[in-house]
Amino acid sequence: MKQFKSPILWLIIAITAVAIYALKPKPNTAGAGTPIVSVTVPTTLGANAKMGQGAFETHCAACHGVNAVGQVGIAPPLIHKIYEPSHHGDLSFARAAKFGVQAHHWPFGNMAPVDGITDNEIISIITYIRELQRANGIG
Numbered sequence: 001m002k003q004f005k006s007p008i009l010w011l012i013i014a015i016t017a018v019a020i021y022a023l024k025p026k027p028n029t030a031g032a033g034t035p036i037v038s039v040t041v042p043t044t045l046g047a048n049a050k051m052g053q054g055a056f057e058t059h060c061a062a063c064h065g066v067n068a069v070g071q072v073g074i075a076p077p078l079i080h081k082i083y084e085p086s087h088h089g090d091l092s093f094a095r096a097a098k099f100g101v102q103a104h105h106w107p108f109g110n111m112a113p114v115d116g117i118t119d120n121e122i123i124s125i126i127t128y129i130r131e132l133q134r135a136n137g138i139g
């Protein structure tokens, strides 16, 4: 094992390790978590929509972002033409929360069912999303 005492060998090992690390492909997470759209929250949110806002922040915002602006690499904005009532009716929101969603519009993967959410919370979240959509010219 004489050769392991050679400083040259250690140097080569060190350079190889640095090179392997430097050349290793890194996942492209540039921009992950940044909002996808900008959303204006109206001062006129109704009482039920305000409850929905709280429930949304508890159950949905970790992925869809506060005020449903979406997050790059994580989940889509819900204040978006794709989710206006004529394309994604209220039932599709209830279904998403209860049963999850198979990825089909975006490259973010599936949405798992949301644990521990009540029907009343879902109803108020839908009211909140629809009021936000209308205030931002959608639907």
Ligand code: HEC
Pocket: 056, 059, 060, 061, 062, 063, 064, 074, 075, 076, 078, 088, 092, 093, 096, 097, 101, 102, 103, 104, 105, 106, 107, 108, 109, 110, 111, 112, 114, 117, 125
């Ligand atoms: C763990 C992350 C995560 C959470 C938490 C989450 N979602 Fe999602 N959601 C996603 C992803 C990802 C998609 C995109 C699926 C696709 O590609 O169409 C999605 C899609 C949706 C859709 C579109 C459904 C369809 O039919 O296309 C709705 C509506 C939705 N989410 C509502 C909600 C609501 C309401 C909550 C909270 C109660 C919530 N999501 C919580 C990740 C999440």
